[in-house]
Amino acid sequence: MRRQARAKPTVLIVGNPNVGKSVLFHKLTGRYVTVSNYPGTTVEVSRGLMRYRGHEFVIIDSPGMYSLAPITDEERVARRILLSDRPALVLHVIDAKNLARMLPLTAQLIETGAPVVVVLNMMDELERAGLSIQVDALEQQLGVPVLPTVCLSGQGVDAVKELIYERLAAPLADLPARD
Amino acid sequence: MSVSPPPSPTYPPAIEPAVAQIGDLLRGDYALSPRTIALLLLQDDPEIWEEVQLQESASTLERIRILREELEKGGETPLAWQIEHQRQQWSQQIAAQVTQATKPPRPQTLADWIGWLCMNPWTGFPILALVLYFGLYQFVGVFGAGTVVGLIEENLFGEYINPFVENLTRSVIPWQPIQELLVGEYGVWTLGVTYAIALILPIVTFFFLVFAILEDTGYLPRLAMLIDRAFKALGLNGRAVIPIVLGFGCDTMATVVTRVLETRRERIITTLLLTLTIPCSAQLGVVLALLSAYPLGLAIWAGVIALVFLLSGWLAAQILPGRATPFYMEIPPMRLPSMTNVLLKTLARLQWYFMEVLPLFLIASVLIWVGQLTGLFDLALRALTPLAQLLNLPDQSSVAFLFGFFRRDYGAAGLYDLHEKGLLTGNDMVITAVVLTLFVPCVAQFLITIKERGWKTALAMFAIAMTVAFGIGFVLSRLLNALGVQVG
Structure with missing residues (x-):
């Protein structure tokens, strides 16, 4: 098959520390990973395979970063992955409760020209804080897909998988071109 | 679009x-x-x-x-x-x-309240004391290092596995030096494997479990905020809480985790504090065993170590160029940890521990073997003896100091024997406990410091730890004498 010759598409998970990157990584790949809620544990980069609908995707979990202009070693590592692996898709995981503090990095990621998808995580905590976000309005403003999730419980993770598949595998499969 | x-x-x-x-x-x-x-x-x-x-x-x-x-x-x-x-x-x-408000934010939830109490200095420090007492002392120390290690090391390994391996080795391999290397008193199996699996593994497992729970409840970031101001005086910030707390489990692992700190300066200060003052779970076990009969002695020991911690951190911050970096940490809400996450994390850390630390124990037993074969050990013992005399301790205690560097419980057992024979007084026990704690925790920690900080820094730290350990021991012994304090 043609597909086999091709390298597996790479998906990079980025975001501030403490937003659930590692949890998402774990849910997508089903592998061990150290998940933490303070900045710093993900110093080492985890890579794993996601299998979905007969396709395989490489998922990379990057160390927490606040900005594309790095200050800490972790941010430097995260940016280097973005530079060297040239991922086919960038999942920016953000904490829905702190949208205003998360969006500067979204802006920078979109600026890089990489294909960005925003994973709006911790929707349950947002709700508990007495807030809601209009996802389609946010999508319009940013011009990239926004997927609401609760990674800890797995809610919305299937939609993330489906989108990865649609973006990266569907165009390659021997299906009629979608328009 | x-x-x-x-x-x-x-x-x-x-x-x-x-x-x-x-x-x-x-x-x-x-x-x-x-x-x-x-x-x-x-x-x-x-x-x-x-x-x-x-x-x-x-x-x-x-x-x-x-x-x-x-x-x-x-x-x-x-x-x-x-x-x-x-x-x-x-x-x-x-x-x-x-963003829209769906309803006015609820009045503070119970979790919010608990979170707030953990960060407020008036309630935060008592809570910290409770966490340390129950989480660290009772669960990791008494239950993990005492009960479980007793079962695994003494019963399982001591009575069944080790005699079997020993007999097997001695019957298969005829050369005595090789037998010694494998199953001798400090052999690769008897010291390296047994120590790593039967003693350290259960202790760190319990510790990692507690650590993962503290992490996932959101307690650690709050502790970091609570301690941030105090740490500023030591040239560190709240971030250093993570390696320092981890040091109570295993200083070797904590030294690796100093990677989360932002500057080289912070990493050096933290590594020094870990090397010098933070007792790992094995050290704690030894000290508690030695001093359990002397509450006053335990208090003196804790006071001296705390003082050295603050003084050495403060001095290092004055001497090393640079300033404390600003601290910015997000405070996640307090939440009940997911047990799967806690277990996965503990498992992942244990896996890491095996990959990184077990080889070091094997290297350590080979080093001891070489040291004994070549007579380097006798030289080291002769060098340590005057130091022991300086502290008014019996000559035999230098053996405990030297082996303590390679295997804590051997050092402790030696000291315990000396005490039983009436050679060590209560005061001597306190001094010994202080010296053992301030001394480099173990050979694995020393090796990892070389790996992480480089030869020069590691050797400098070794020299500092050695000097401070015996220096403070000396001062303490004179001071106790001068004040007429009699422990026990």
Whole structure:
């Protein structure tokens, strides 16, 4: 098959520390990973395979970063992955409760020209804080897909998988071109 | 897709044309868009400059430099700040547009209250004391290091596995030195494997379990905030709480985890504090066993170690150039940890522990073997004996000090024997406990310090730990005498 010759598409998970990157990584790949809620544990980069609908995707979990202009070693590592692996898709995981503090990095990621998808995580905590976000309005403003999730419980993770598949595998499969 | 508002911020009028111009000048092949490269160049990002220097002509570089300098001169605030400010404004605008309040925020939940109590100094320190007592002392120390280790090491390994391996080795391999290397008193199996699996493994398992729970409940970030101010005086910030707390489990692992700190200076100070003052779970076990009969002695020991911790951190902060970095940490809400996550994390850390630390124990037993074969050990013992005498301790205690470096419980057992024979008084026990704690925790920690900090720093720390340990031991022994304090 043609597909086999091709390298597996790479998906990079980025975001501030403490937003659930590692949890998402774990849910997508089903592998061990150290998940933490303070900045710093993900110093080492985890890579794993996601299998979905007969396709395989490489998922990379990057160390927490606040900005594309790095200050800490972790941010430097995260940016280097973005530079060297040239991922086919960038999942920016953000904490829905702190949208205003998360969006500067979204802006920078979109600026890089990489294909960005925003994973709006911790929707349950947002709700508990007495807030809601209009996802389609946010999508319009940013011009990239926004997927609401609760990674800890797995809610919305299937939609993330489906989108990865649609973006990266569907165009390659021997299906009629979608328009 | 229909036309939407700009999907990323537009920067101030002075900056936008420069971004566009630099973007047009770039000819190289970059993973990031010309716009991003231009913005990072304006923010003077060293790594991006390096990349651009490789790909662009000298004249292009010169033009970018001039553009940047002009902009920097023209503005009142640094370019990086202006760019960041614009991004924040843009973000706040969008967030305000898409966020709605569904209902007034609930009155503070129980979790909020608990979280607040953990950070308030008046309640936070008592809570910390409770966490240390139940989580560390009772669960890891008494139950893990006492009960479980007793079962695994003494019963399982001591009575069944080790005699079997020993007999097998001695019957299969005829050469005595090789037998010694494998199953001798300090052999690869008897010391390395047994120690790592039967003694350290259960202790760190219990510790990692507690650590993962503290992490996942959101307690650790709160502890970091609570302690941040105190740590500033030591040239550190709240971030250092993570390796320091981890040090109570295993100093070796904690030394690796100093990687989370931002500057080399913080890493050195933290490594020094770990080497010198933080007792790992094995050390704690020894000290508690030695001093359990002497509450006053235990208090003196804790006081001296705390004092050395503060003094050495403060001194190191004065001597090493640089300043404490500002501390910024997000405080996640307090939540009940997911047990799967806690277990997975513990498992992942144990896996790491095996890969990184077990080999070091094997190296240690080979080192002891070589030391005994070549007589280097006798030399070291002779060098330590005057130091023991200086502390008014019996000569035999130097054996405990030396072996304590390789295997804590051997050191402890030796000391315990001395005490039983009536050679060590209560005061001697306190002094010994202080010296053992301040001394480099173990050979594995020393090896990992070499790996993480380099030869020079590691040797300097070894020398400092040695000097401070015996220096403080000396002062303490004179002081107890002069004050007429009799422990026990």
